[in-house]
Amino acid sequence: MKKNILLILLTLPFMTMANTIPLNKLIGQFNEKTDSQFISLDSTELPVNKPGMYLQKEPTEQLIKAYHDFKQQHPDIPFVVVSATRNYTYQNGIWQRKWDALYPKLKDEQKTAKEILKYSSMPGSSRHHWGTDIDITSVSSAFFKENKQGKILYQWLQENMPKYGFCRPYGEGRKGGYQPEEWHWSYKPISQNYLNEYKRLLKENKQSILTKLNFSGHNKITLDELLQEFVFDINSECN
Secondary structure, eight states: OHHHHHHHHHHHHHHHHHSSSOOOHHOOOSSHHHHHHHGGGGSSSSBBBBSEEEEEHHHHHHHHHHHHHHHHHHSSSSOOOEEEEOOHHHHHHHHHHHHHHHHHOOHHHHHHHHTTTTTTOTTTOOOGGOOOOOSSOSHHHHHHHHSOOOOOHHHHHHHHGGGTEEESSSSSTTTSOOOTTTEEEEHHHHHHHHHHHHHHHHOOHHHHHHTTTHHHHHHHOHHHHHHHHHHHHHHHHGG
């Protein structure tokens, strides 16, 4: 009897760890506004470009530290959160608007999906579902490459964000996936766990994900291949 109890106690942490990220959170099918792990950015001192954005609490704390340190050095340069958690419903709205605009012109589901995927995720595949990723100040590469303030901000982000646990998932030099995004930063201590669980499910039980995704074109495109490319093809420092 004692041996059986000991065996249960020894295996319990591993069982718990394996189930710490529910499928609905991996694919964004939940409400971050009612989830105890998330916090409203409106309740913090972080500048935001619109109300109603949420993040998980730990990355929020680290982002506040990064914001303070940046503003001490560059008080006149904007450091603004322009996107945070985007659940499945929100992402589906983005996808649907772009699909409605592009599909009548391209008349091909795969081409339409590929065009959208240059900068926007399929619902159920976005890192923004996880509450670990943010976009900072601008979603234009030109701002970070050509604007004086943008250049200063981007250099600071590259040099300093890793100190707070953040990595840049979409940089240059990858084989596929999204176009480079200078603005997108991910809180690795948590997002890495989400990524690993996503990889595990796609390898061991991909239907658990595929059957939950229902958006325009999902049944007409190479969904499995596109998920693997656009979820997994990230900078090595975020793996």
